[in-house]
Amino acid sequence: MTFPNIQLPQRALMLSQGVISTPKASFFSLPVLIALTAFLAISETPGILRDWTINQNPVVLDSGDIRDGKCSTRKGFFTNCSAHLNYTYKGQSYDKDVEIMFVDIHSGDYDTNLVISGDHPDLATLSLGLDMLWNRIITLAVFVALLGGTCLAMIFLILRVWRVRGQLREPARLEPVPVEITGFDRRRQRLSVTYADKIGGRKTGRAGHTHFEPGQEPLIVGENGGKAVGLAVWHGNTALPVLLDERLERIEMTPEERTAALAPLAAELGDSRPGLVVQGKKGWSIKARLAAALLVILLIIGGIFGYWLWYVTSATSQFTSPAMDINNMMPESVNRWGCDQLKKRFGDQRAPFGCTASDYSSWK
Template sequence: MTDLASAFPTRPLKLRKTGIVPGIFSYLGGLMFLGIAGFIAVWQAPGIYNDIIISQNPVVVYDSTVEDGHCTTRRFVFTDCEAHVTYSVKGKTFERDIELMFVDFGTKDYEVEVVRSADKPQIVGLSLGLDMLWNRIIVGAAFVLGLGALGAALFFKGARADRVRAMARKALPLTPIPVNVVAISNVVGAKAVAYIIPRPGKKPGPNIASRIGRKQDLFWLNGDGQALAVLHAGSKHPILLDAELTRLDLTEEERRKIEAARDGVEPAAN
C-alpha cells in the first residue's frame, strides 16, 4: 500500500459520487419501525395496565356475557385474543372490548372467566389475561423496545450517510485504504457491494454498503478480494472507488499515476 499511498494526491479532493444511499430511505424505514412500535404500545399497554390493577384485587364476574371471543395463533407461537364483554355491577351495565397478545406454543382452546377490579368495577378483563400477565408484559416490551431500537438505528444510519455525503461535497484530504469486499449483488439499476475495513488480529467490523453502476467495476488491488477506498479526514466511513476512479475529482495525470502505482501494491493484511 506504500507505493499507492505515495502516488495518491495530497491536495484536498472532492468526491463526485459516494455510492451511499441517501439517508431519507433509512429515515422512512426508521419511521415505519417506530410507528409499528407505537401501534403495539397503544394497542397493548392499556389492557396490560388494566389487568395489573385487576390483579391487585380481582373479582370473578359470574353474571357476564362474552361475545365474539376468539384467539388466533400465528406461527405456533404468537397468540392474540379478542372478546366483547358485557356485565352489570349494582344495576349498572358495562361493556368492554378486550384484546390480548402473548406467546404460547402450539394451538389450543382456552377456558376463561370474566374478572374485574373489586375497587374499580369499570375495569374488567379475562382470567386468561391475568394468567398471561407477565408473558404479555415481556412480549409487549420486547416488541416495543426491539422495534424502537431498530427505528433508532435506522435514523442513526441515515444521519451517518447524510453526513458522509455532505463531507464528499467538500474539498478535504483523503487517505487511501484497502478494504475487503465480502459480497457483490445485483439490485435495481446497480450493483450493491458489501465491504469491511481489514483489522489484522481483530474481529472484523460491520459490513459497509456501497452502490456502483451495473457496468462498473471496482478498483481492485489484488486477487484476494481487496479494493481501494478513501477515507475523509475525521471520518470512519471509507468510500469505495470504481475502476476508472471517476468518483474522485482527479486530473488525468493523477489518475494515471495511481493506476500505474497499483502494479507495485503489497497485499494488505486480512
C-alpha cells in the same frame, strides 16, 4: 495480510458527490417499522394497564357473561384472544370488549372467567389476561425494544451517511484503506456495492453503500476469506471510507496523477488482477447445520429447565418473572410439583401466577 496500495498526492483532494449512498430499502422499511412499533404500543399498552389495575384487587364474577370468545395462534406460539363481556355489578350494567396478546405453547381451549376491579368496577377483563399479565408485559417490551431499536439504528445510519456526504463537499487528505466487499448487485447497467471496514487501518467494522455509474467498476486489489477486497479512502475524519473506482475517477486529480497512482498497482497485480466476483468458501453441510440447530435448541431447553428448577427450589421470591410464566407452561404434573416446592417456602404468602386457585390469591 497486506494488499496492494496506491500513493495519492499529498494535498487536500475532492471526492465526487454522491459516492456514499443509503440503500433505498431503508427509506421504505423505516416508516413500516415505525408504524408497526407505534401500532403495537398503542394497541397493547391500554389493555395491559387496565389489567394491571384489575390485578391489584381482582373480583371474579360468576354471573358475568362472556360472549364471542375466541383465541387464534400464529407462528405456533403468538396467541391473540378476544371476547365481549357483559356483567352487572352493584346494580350497574356494563358491556366491554377485551382483546389480549401473549406468547404461549398451548393446544386446545382456554378456561377463563370474567374478572373486574374491586376498586374500579368499570374495568373488566378475562382471568386469562391476568394469568398472562407478565407474559404480555414481557412480550410487548421485547417487541417494542427490538422494533424500536431497529428504527433508531436505521435512523442513526441514515444520519451518519448524510453527515459524511456533507463532509465530502470539502477537500481533505485521503488515506487509502482496503475494505471487504460484502455484497453487490448489478441492475440496469448500474452496480451497487456494499463494503465494510474490517481489514486494515482503523477496522471500525462500519459498512458503506455506493453506486457505480455504467462503465465504472470498483478498484479490486485482492481477496480475503473468499470475498473480494476493494480499495477505499478515508476522507479526513469522516465516519465512513469511500470505495474507489478502478480508474480513480472519483478523485479530482489530473490524468497524469491518476496514471502515476495506478502504475505501481498495475505492476504489482499484473495480468492476474482480481475481479469483483470471488468464489466464496464452502459453507456448512446440511447435516452440520441441523446438528448445530439441534444443539442450540437443546441448550435453550436445558437453560430454561435449569432456570425453572432454580426458581421452584431456590428463588428468594415466589413472584420472580419470567419464571412464573415458565412454571405455568409446564405440564400439569410438573407444574404441581413446582408449586409444591414453592409452597413449602412461601405457603404463608400469596401464591404466584401459575400456582393460584380460582380466587387468584390462595395456593391451588
